[in-house]
Amino acid sequence: MSGVPGIDKLLGGGFPSKAVLLLRGPPGSGKTTFCKQFICKGLENREFAIYIVTGEPVSHIKKVLVDYCGGNKEILKNVFFIDCYSWRTPRRELKNEEGVARLHSLLELNELNELVKEGLKKTKLPSRVIIDSISDFLMYGDEKSVFKFLQVFSGTIKTNNSIAMVVLEEGLHNERVVSTLDYVCDGTIEMVLKDGQRRLRVVRMLDTRHPLKWINFSLTEKGLEVKVEEFFA
Ligand SMILES: Nc1ncnc2c1ncn2[C@@H]1O[C@H](COP(=O)(O)OP(=O)(O)OP(=O)(O)O)[C@@H](O)[C@H]1O
Numbered sequence: 001m002s003g004v005p006g007i008d009k010l011l012g013g014g015f016p017s018k019a020v021l022l023l024r025g026p027p028g029s030g031k032t033t034f035c036k037q038f039i040c041k042g043l044e045n046r047e048f049a050i051y052i053v054t055g056e057p058v059s060h061i062k063k064v065l066v067d068y069c070g071g072n073k074e075i076l077k078n079v080f081f082i083d084c085y086s087w088r089t090p091r092r093e094l095k096n097e098e099g100v101a102r103l104h105s106l107l108e109l110n111e112l113n114e115l116v117k118e119g120l121k122k123t124k125l126p127s128r129v130i131i132d133s134i135s136d137f138l139m140y141g142d143e144k145s146v147f148k149f150l151q152v153f154s155g156t157i158k159t160n161n162s163i164a165m166v167v168l169e170e171g172l173h174n175e176r177v178v179s180t181l182d183y184v185c186d187g188t189i190e191m192v193l194k195d196g197q198r199r200l201r202v203v204r205m206l207d208t209r210h211p212l213k214w215i216n217f218s219l220t221e222k223g224l225e226v227k228v229e230e231f232f233a
């Protein structure tokens with residue numbers, strides 16, 4: 001289950017198990033909100049989560065996840081954060097925190113894969129993994145290293161019965177990079193924000209029959225709300 005009832009309906013039940021999905025869209029389209037909802041759905045089902053974050057402090061994500069899970073702070077015990085954000089801060093100012101590992105440079109992609117493996121070893125529960133966003137790694141390193149990283153990452157995800165969502169900021173990368181990422185991943189969801197309306201479509205999805213049409217959605221205090229009724233009407 002994706003965490004968004006309308007998307008599950010579109011996909012005829014939900015995401016495939018053991019898959020790496022690409023979530024792409026321009027800034028502000030709703031990608032990060034969807035990731036948090038996706039993780040919360042797993043946590044509510046007593047699943048484990050790994051949250052690889054490049055664009056905001058871990059403390060902020062913790063707060064939003066707890067809010068989305070009805071104020072239940074216990075859910076954070078089942079989340080392992082890989083902080084790829086605070087490398088900008090001088091090391092002496094950073095405190096060690098339970099359940100949080102830090103990447104000290106966005107070029108350390110082998111280290112990142114090792115941390116994901118370590119994180120998944122911590123649990124026997126099914127796991128959901130987020131990378132928000134892969135664009136930061138693409139901007140700092142060379143593209144080939146990022147593609148290689150994703151191939152290894154995808155292997156780790158599948159051998160550990162997990163599902164991952166990888167976020168790509170559209171508009172920052174050339175078409176070849178976007179197509180390669182589509183190819184490396186098992187499914188793609190695309191989001192847009194135009195004339196004040198948010199829309200999404202499932203571009204492709206492993207082993208799943210789905211419509212290709214654009215679907216309207218809005219952001220509410222509960223997160224994404226997809227208007228599938230309009231679609232099936
Ligand atoms: N509950 C809400 N109701 C209305 N708007 C919201 C709500 N929550 C967030 N937003 C707005 O939606 C925007 C997009 O949300 P989100 O961060 O999920 O998008 P994103 O695609 O990850 O963007 P970015 O590329 O900047 O990371 C936020 O910047 C915020 O202005």
Ligand SMILES: [Mg+2]
Nearest residue numbers: 031032033055
């Ligand atoms: Mg975002």
